[in-house]
Amino acid sequence: MSITKNIIGGGVLFLALFLMGSRAEAATLYLSAAQQAATIGDSVTVTVRVDSPDQGFNAAQATVQFPVSILEVTGINRDSSAFNFWLEEPTFSNTAGTISFIGGSTSGFAGKSVEIARIVFRVKGSGTADLVFLDGAVTASDGSGTNILSTLQGVKIVSSATQRPGAAVVTPPTQIVRPPVPSAKLPVMPGITVTLYPKSEAWYNISAPFFVSWVLPADVSDVLAVVNKTPEFTSTKSEGLFERAQFPALDDGAYYAHVRFRNNVGWGPVAHYRIAVDTAPPAGLEVSVIEGTPTDTPSPRISFRAADALSGVEHFEVRVGGADSVITKDTVVTLPLQTPGRKAVLVKAVDAAGNSAESTLDLEILPIETPVIASLPDDVFVGEGGLTVVGTSLPGVTVLLTVKDREGRGIYDTSVAADSIGTWSAVIDVPLRKQRYYVEAVASDARGAISLPAQSEIFTVHERPLLTLFGIDITQTWFFVGLIAILLGGFAAGWVSYRFWKVQVGHRVVIAQRDVVTVANLVKKDLDKMLESYADRTITGREVSEIEFLVKKAKANVEKMEKYLVENIGDIPK
Template identity: 40%
Template sequence: MIMANKKVFFVLPLFIFFIFTSRLNAATISLLPQARTFGIGQEFSVDIKIDTEEMYINAGQATLIFPVDILELSSVDKSSSVFSFWPDEPKISNDEGVLNFTGGTAKGISGGALQILKINFKAKRAGFAELTLRDAAVTASDGKGTNVLSALKGTNITIGAAAVPPTKSPPAPEALVETPKKIVREPVIAQKLPSKPELRVPLYPNEARWHNYIGETAVFWDVPADVIEAAAVLDKNPNTKPVNPEKELFTGKNLGVLKEGIWYIHVRFRNNIGWGETAHHKISIDTTAPLPFEIEMNALASDNPSPEIRYEIHDALSGISHALIFIDDKELARSTTTATTLPPQLPGKHLVVVRVFDSAGNSVEDTVEFEILPLVTPVIEFITESVSQGDLMFASGKSIPGAFIDVRVSNDLQQEIFTGTAQSDNSGNWKMTIDKPLSVGKYTISAVARDERGARSYPTGEEVFRVRPKTILSFGFIDLGWFEILLIVVLIIISVAGYISWWYVSKKNTREAYKIIVSRDIEKLTALLSDHLKGLEDLQELHDPKRLAQASFLVNKMKDVIAKMKKYLGQEVEKLG
């Protein structure tokens, strides 16, 4: 592990193996075969496989642990590996019981049983050997180094007939759904040759298709009551008739892990009359991805919006089935040819991905980035900046000669309200009339040039125009719509009402002031008359001529005061009115 960590900075730019965030839980690394028994001194091999579960990967690493007292790792074969380069070459340590490796491929690949390494062992002594994997990672070909490893599956190897598993047994390997059962019974007497066996192969049930996975394979059959022997053989000849019977009569036979290629299982029965007809079952296995390829284009930068892509693809075993083409992460087409013309693309950079599948479902991909150069952007030279509701709006400008000008109008919520197309003349002039009724508000207009190939320009900047209410009255440069007229009437009404209110309040305040003044003067008059009357009362009690003269003077004075007050109060009353 220390040595592996020292190489992280070398491997990181290619794989980023030690980033375990954003796991997609897809790929599985397995050891095959599962649960085998070998004799002491016997040599055998174990394969390291990756099931990508439809993910695309470009690298993998793992550490294999094995018991050095039971097994010796003699060699590693990477000749059939899907990995084409090894930043960390497979390194064997029979002292520590460790094998480390880090491998990768320049192209993304996918498959159910991708071959990574073949490991050759030699059995040293009897015992139970547990082979495990750890410190593993599988990197997706997503440009981010995402670790998509979800599971590790080891294997168990038994050496020698007397070997006993350790007290704490490792997890049992995945068992077959069913196992062949021994037939122990007395056969009945047959009247004719036995019928042809009906074969069942659970791992590979479909003879017509290719399979991209491997595992422990078994074939099963039902044994009729008259059968005394069965002969079964596995080879690559479609017409073999087995002649050597099995040592004992079973309901099937374990065939182990099959290698890539086309295999045939042949089974027939024998009864007391003789051998019956042979049944055949075809198994087609291809776990190797198609050969790497490269996408070719005439130019990686062009104003041609529909470039052609080409690719040479080959598969040595099951053959090429089809290719899936993606543009900017969106599936574009399924193709069975080696050349495809892309539909028109917008200006800018694009990423095309081609994934080639063989008939077994294995696949390899390649990517290429290309750029579509834009046409010259058109110019909007004139627009009607303000129009009455219901009137036509005009726009015009310049572009390349003979171009289609796609005009787009949006409201202030960036919702498309109108689209239309004009065509520029031989001088590049174009014009557009927008006759769609528009609501009152603010709008933006932009334009894109397009030629007959589908090539486009970048859009122009957005020009702003406004739609105002319909004009009812016009005074020179002043146009009044219903809204403006209503607003003016409302303002006049408010002004008149305000003036009347002010006048009324002002008059009311004046009357109140005069009321106070009149009340005050009446009080003064009353007090003055009261004083004069009291003086008269006092003089009346005295019968003195001098006093009577004074009384006459007071009476005259009172008449004078009353006359003045009558005139004054009359004026005040007029003011109150």
């Protein structure tokens, strides 16, 4: 193995294991062997298979370990593999007891018992050989590279020196010991039941040991039970008396279970039961877009074809992105209307057994020419509507107009047809609330093809003004706000004026009070001196002069007090 292969293989395994668990696990990687009992010298074929009925996959890797003392690998067969390329070719080491591979396919698969490779062993020793997986990964085919592996299941090979060569590990039928009831006629045709394959007309993608059973009448003494590829097989070889028999797992193909009863009269009619096994997915799935890709056709036609050698292709499933699948038996399907952009188209071919192959196509839908929003009105008023939108587009298309708020929520939509030269206009009369909006326009032609959306500039819906002063719009709201402001300002000014007046009055009163007290003290002082001079109740000439002086002084002080009182009281605001 080259260094490059080791690096690539290790990278793929690391990526698969890193992504494991990012989505629901759905696949089982297992080993199966129709012959699980052998003797030394026998060749035993072990098949590596994947069960993934619900999730498509397109790659797998594994390392299988086996006991070198019991088994040795003589070859690995990939002729029937679902994979068509190998990052690491299947290799083995009879020294280390390991088998490894990393393979994939350009198409995806889904189903049970999907074959990956067949390993041919030679039995060289006796004992129980446990074949187990040391590691493994199964990669989803959805482009994510997710590991969808949920279970690893090995197999046991029992080897002995006395086992009959080629014997399969199946349970021998349990023999019934009882005396049969004598009959006068041949036994009836058996009614066959196969639990693993319940419908004889159907195909199945399961390969495992299975039981064939029937109801045993009382007159039967011998039973013949055989499974082979002969539709009308018959025999008279008795295998005993039993009600069911186990058979080993079948390879792909159509088989028939044959059961026959014998009584005392003889052998009765043979019952034949068809068992059809197909574990291989459809091959050669090819998918294309008839119109080509990219295309401006909004409903392109997808063409596909596949072949299935055994059960045949039963139907196709076509899914675009996350939409529901379209199920058809035709090989061409017209997609529903698609929006512009890149789409992943998944086409799955499903055979009659339920196996599937899938392929993903990258489809690009081109938009038609985007319309142009040429103009909007300068003013849009609250609750009035009248939003006139004018624009241009391709001639004859329909333009869908949507008014959206600033969060992108649609408020109102309408449509208008463009004329022969590509002009259009529309009046949106829905009343709008006070907010910021924009208009989105999308064109659609007669085929249903649409354009990318065009967006207008953001416009604001506001109130209609009551008047305009000095180029300023005064709306009803601002008018009442201004009026309230004036009233509040007048009230505040009056209150401040009143407070100032009260302060002034108080100040003048204080000054007048002070002057009255001062003059009164002077007059009182002069009177006290006069009373002091008259204390002996006699008045001398000198005292007369002194009293006269004091009286004049008191008169002057009274006049001064009168003047101060008149001036200060006159200054108090009325």
